[in-house]
Amino acid sequence: MKPLSVLAISASALALTACASLAPYGAQVGPSGQGYSEQRIEMDRYRVSYRGVGEPGPVADYALLRAAELTTQQGYDWFEVTQRYIDGRPDSAGGVRPSVSIGGGSSRYGGRYGSYRSSGVGVGVGLNFSGPSPTSTVLEVRLGRGQAPDRAEAYDAREVQRALRR
Numbered sequence: 001m002k003p004l005s006v007l008a009i010s011a012s013a014l015a016l017t018a019c020a021s022l023a024p025y026g027a028q029v030g031p032s033g034q035g036y037s038e039q040r041i042e043m044d045r046y047r048v049s050y051r052g053v054g055e056p057g058p059v060a061d062y063a064l065l066r067a068a069e070l071t072t073q074q075g076y077d078w079f080e081v082t083q084r085y086i087d088g089r090p091d092s093a094g095g096v097r098p099s100v101s102i103g104g105g106s107s108r109y110g111g112r113y114g115s116y117r118s119s120g121v122g123v124g125v126g127l128n129f130s131g132p133s134p135t136s137t138v139l140e141v142r143l144g145r146g147q148a149p150d151r152a153e154a155y156d157a158r159e160v161q162r163a164l165r166r
Contacts (some may be wrong), residue, residue: 021132022052025062029127036066045082046070054132056088061164063137068160071143078156079141079147104105 001013028035039047048070049064071079106119148154 022054022058025065036062038066038070041140044076046140046141046143048141049136051134051136053134056086056135058139059088059135060086060137063139064155064160065164067139067141068155068157068164071141071157072161074143076143076145076157078144078146078154080144080151080154081139081150082142082153083138083140086136087138088133135138 001142014043023034026035028049030039032051034052036048038049041047046062046067048067050059050066052062064150067079067081073076102121106117108115144154148156
């Protein structure tokens with residue numbers, strides 16, 4: 001393969017992976033779209049979901065941000081995450097992943113007109129052009145008023161909004 005062809009294929013693959021990225025923060029549009037959605041479970045309990053593409057970290061941050069916004073919109077001061085579901089692999093961002101393989105073997109042939117023996121070692125180099133994959137975070141939260149409890153999963157809603165708004 002000519003070097004120019006390899007360059008063209010690489011550029012095309014990178015362009016395609018760049019097309020699928022985490023959309024700007026906002027409400028989910030359509031059942032398979034990116035964004036947040038929420039469902040009231042009880043007066044002070046909600047299920048907050050955020051669907052995105054790419055690494056799980058930013059998607060989880062957006063879910064926390066939506067939980068914080070919902071908390072203040074409902075007149076509460078803090079929220080506590082009672083359950084958390086994250087669907088996405090650490091390498092969900094995609095990209096170019098090089099791979100190397102090494103193999104070896106030998107064979108022996110014996111036939112009517114003689115025999116021979118051969119052996120060899122092979123090395124293969126490949127590139128995997130994978131785009132970002134879907135990621136989602138679902139939080140079940142309980143809302144509260146006053147001072148947030150001193151627990152790891154309890155968050156001050158206004159502090160979360162200040163920290164995660166970019």
